[in-house]
Amino acid sequence: MRLTTFTDYSLRVLIYLAVSEDGQSTIREIAQRYDISHNHLMKVVQELSQRGYLVASRGKHGGLRLALPSTAIKIGTLVRDMENDFALAECLGDNNHCVLTPACKLRSVFKEALEAFFVTLDAYTLEDIVAGRKGAKLLKILRPG
């Protein structure tokens, strides 16, 4: 049971921007700091922009910044937005061949468990992740010196 790298990277991008002192950065800088693929990150940033989490501006002083205050970004909502496959089991997906489906209660049990998972994530905003002492430590890691 794993989230996609796509979702993982989207969280890292938002954390990066939330702890930046001027609130701005570039794909190149973020990719370098995390040592992850620039191309992959471009797609992540594109999706985050389309979904209204980021704004990207061009030009010499351009770059990426959060489109919303970090208190308004719920972790559960972000994960729901970025993760494309919540079919925990075959019966929750598009390609379901399980003969039990018409009579099986597991489907609703899995849905309920997934809901509990997201309710927990939604109790945290991006601000909760980057606030306080942990935030200061994150800043030191991401913008050393």
Next chain:
Amino acid sequence: MRLTTFTDYSLRVLIYLAVSEDGQSTIREIAQRYDISHNHLMKVVQELSQRGYLVASRGKHGGLRLALPSTAIKIGTLVRDMENDFALAECLGDNNHCVLTPACKLRSVFKEALEAFFVTLDAYTLEDIVAGRKGAKLLKILRPG
């Protein structure tokens, strides 16, 4: 976010045995009824036996049966036992390179959400899945005629 086919099949095996009128079946029969790989199912059954969910007896009247009453098999415990990878994100796995790890609160947030997921699953036993009208319908599907 998906459970493995291994976990999915283990649930199907236990459901099959729980709704069987004589409580017994064979790998061949279960594989045929679900139209799934016999070899894959053998490995699932082996793991379920080793973990004390099933007993397999040999001989002419041999076969598989539940080693526990279906009221004693919690869905959450079973999923924890059969699923081998709960590393939702890189930071929860063995191969973690994320620079944020020493300062990032997301790890504990993910752990909390995963715990809420399992607490929900653990509120249901195998008996809850196969009891009542749904159980009668399952029996009709699995043992028609």
